[in-house]
Amino acid sequence: MLLGKLRETVLEANLDLVRRGLVLSTFGNASGVARSEALIVIKPSGVPYDEMRPEHLVVTDLQGKIVEGTLRPSSDLPTHAALYRAFPYIGGIAHTHSEYATAWAQARKPIPCYGTTHADYFHGPIPVTGTMSDEEINGDYEANTAVPIIRAFEKIDPMAVPAVLVANHGPFAWGADPRQAAENAWMLEAAARIAFFTACINPQPDEIGKALHDRHFLRKHGQKAYYGQARTKE
Ligand SMILES: [Zn+2]
Secondary structure, eight states: OTTHHHHHHHHHHHHHHHHTTOOBTTBEEEEEEETTTTEEEEOBSSOOGGGOOGGGSEEEETTOOEEEOSSOBOTTHHHHHHHHHHOTTOOEEEEEOOHHHHHHHHHTOOBOOOSHHHHTTOSSOBOBOOOOOHHHHHSSHHHHHHHHHHHHTSSSOTTTSOEEEETTTEEEEEESSHHHHHHHHHHHHHHHHHHHHHHHHOSSOOOOOHHHHHHHHHHHSSTTOOSSSOOOOO
């Protein structure tokens, strides 16, 4: 069986999404990529979470062609594959319809950064994509879903802002690996919920100042990160 370790990590990331209450019905999937092999591991479609085993996951190439697995992959595979091709440093992707982030996606409003919870994970507002054209929707829909996402990151580093709101749909988050992608999906939902409450209390809140935003993001990420324990490589 190919990529045994990555299969386990991707399975755990999918279960993390469920444990954290981010999966409404079956709207949730996580994947990971092995860059050296140029292979994706993704959740199968229609297998109950409590029965899902590493061998059920599906291995595909970066074009989404199945390399190993008998089950059908998640129907969002073409979106994941397109994002792996476009964003070379990401190692995992998580898609959910978590409710607060989805509400912002449906309102077609980016999530402003009002505080340090958001700033710890995202170095800027969470962008919202443009809408898809009828041709894109009626064509290769799942692959085309990645088109406005990639466009939204023309001037944003996807590793500095590892999430997006797809207009009228919901959030995608990513990270260096599948575990981080699931964690970012979780923190995105928290940032979306807290920002919603903030705007309820004060309809015109000020965004966080640059110094505080930079301090919080950069102490956890980037060259001079010092927060938490030193990372050990696997
Ligand atoms: Zn979806």
